[in-house]
Amino acid sequence: MRRIGMVSLIGAGPGDPDLLTVKALKRIQNAEVVVYDRLVSQDIMDLVPPKTALYPVGKKPRSHPIPQEEINQLLVDLAKEGKRVARLKGGDPFIFGRGSEEAAELVKAGVSYEVIPGITAAQGCASSLNLPLTHRGLATGLRYVTGHCQKDVPLDLDWASLADPNTTLVIYMGLAAIEEISAKLIEHGMPADMPAAAISKGTTSEERKVFGTLTTIGEQAKNANLPAPCLFMIGDVVGLKQALQVPAAFSGAKGDWADKRPHLEVING
Ligand SMILES: C[S@@+](CC[C@H](N)C(=O)[O-])C[C@H]1O[C@@H](n2cnc3c(N)ncnc32)[C@H](O)[C@@H]1O
Numbered sequence: 001m002r003r004i005g006m007v008s009l010i011g012a013g014p015g016d017p018d019l020l021t022v023k024a025l026k027r028i029q030n031a032e033v034v035v036y037d038r039l040v041s042q043d044i045m046d047l048v049p050p051k052t053a054l055y056p057v058g059k060k061p062r063s064h065p066i067p068q069e070e071i072n073q074l075l076v077d078l079a080k081e082g083k084r085v086a087r088l089k090g091g092d093p094f095i096f097g098r099g100s101e102e103a104a105e106l107v108k109a110g111v112s113y114e115v116i117p118g119i120t121a122a123q124g125c126a127s128s129l130n131l132p133l134t135h136r137g138l139a140t141g142l143r144y145v146t147g148h149c150q151k152d153v154p155l156d157l158d159w160a161s162l163a164d165p166n167t168t169l170v171i172y173m174g175l176a177a178i179e180e181i182s183a184k185l186i187e188h189g190m191p192a193d194m195p196a197a198a199i200s201k202g203t204t205s206e207e208r209k210v211f212g213t214l215t216t217i218g219e220q221a222k223n224a225n226l227p228a229p230c231l232f233m234i235g236d237v238v239g240l241k242q243a244l245q246v247p248a249a250f251s252g253a254k255g256d257w258a259d260k261r262p263h264l265e266v267i268n269g
Contacts, residue, residue, distance in 0.1 A: 005079035007106055009099045011092040011118015015041040015204035019119045027116060031086035033078050035071070039090025039229060041204055068098060072105035079111040090229070092120040096146055096172050120144070122170040125202035125231050129209060130244045133168050138236040141167040147174025147181050147232070155180060163188035168235035175230045179218035185234070186214060195238035200226040211241060 008027045013019040020028075025047065028034065034048050038058025048054065055074060057066045078085045093099030093115060106113045122144055126133050133142045145162065149155045155177055162169060163185050174181055178198070186192045196217040199209045210220045214234060221230065 003082035004112070005081060005083045005085060006112040006114070007075050007079050007085040007087055007102075008114050008116055009087050009093045009103060010089065010116045011094075011097075011120075012036075012040045012044050012088045012090055013119040014091055014121045014124030014202050015039075015043070016124070017041070017043040017047060019124060019203060020044065020047075021116060021118070024116050024118065027086050028088070030084060032083045034086045034088055035075060035078070036088040037090055040088045043204075044088070068101065072102055075102060075106060076109040076111055079106070079113075080109070089118070090121070091124070092118045095120045095144060121172065121202060121229065121231050122233075125199040126170075126233065128203045128207060129197065129199065129233075129241070130246065131197070131233065131240060132237050132244075133170070133233075135237050135240060138240070139166060139168040142170070143167055144170050144172060147171045147177045149177055155184070157181075157184070159184045159188040163190040165190055165194065165236070168233065168237050171232040171234070174232050175221065175226070175228055178221060178232055181232075182214050182218050190214060190234075194234060195236060195241075196232060196234045197238045197241075198224075198226055198230055198232050200228070200230040202229075202231060211238065 010024045010027055012024065028047055029049060031052055033053045033055065035055040035057055036045065057071045057074070075085060075087060087102065089097045089099060091097060099115065103113055103115070122133060134140070143162065145157065147155065171178065171181060192213065192215045194214040195211070196214050197209060197211050198217055198221040199207065201207050208224065208226055210217070210224050210226070212220045217232065
């Protein structure tokens, strides 16, 4: 009897392999085929067993080497061949990840699928900076917004509602348009000195970040030559940077710093 394949739409998180879910890791290790995006880090690809067939279908910013329709068809074809397919996407597959477009095509083709969530870039980057996305008294809400726009087409966002100073704004895909975004937010009433951060390759060994204000962050990101992927966090929560910094004495090498925290010494003592 022919085996029936299926597709797991898997969120691979922002880069650090330790941020994968246990379920994602299990699927990666049991897949016969892995179809993966450019944003899936090499450290995560290193977890794929050597016998697994690999299909890179990554897109670079502003270029689409493999059209989405072909990716959809590839997933359908592989599943119809009876394969267990792990479709690996950066972050979460259903947050600016086109996972739902692929899911819709799988359903249309009569292919079974599941969704395994991943840590989205906003959560990964914020925690890497020891910053919260909400904080009582500073941010009562949170918005994930795309800053991607077609070439020569102005960004069409609801600026008046985005300029709410009580909401943390996280801008995905905003590297090219951050100066335009900042200017629009200020024009619509967001304070020009609102704290802002830019984080490039968050949670990876190549992570870089700059801190500034809504007015300065675009130029700072440009001057620092921050490479993609880059995320912008705008809001009073970014101003907690100093308050939430781990004291230098306790921020030693990754993996053993927790043992040096004073409250742990008390518990252990
Ligand atoms: C097409 S979206 C994919 C988002 C992904 N599905 C998620 O949930 O994080 C790509 C954008 O995510 C952000 N991004 C993804 N990984 C990142 C990382 N490690 N550091 C900073 N930004 C990241 C960047 O804004 C990038 O332009």
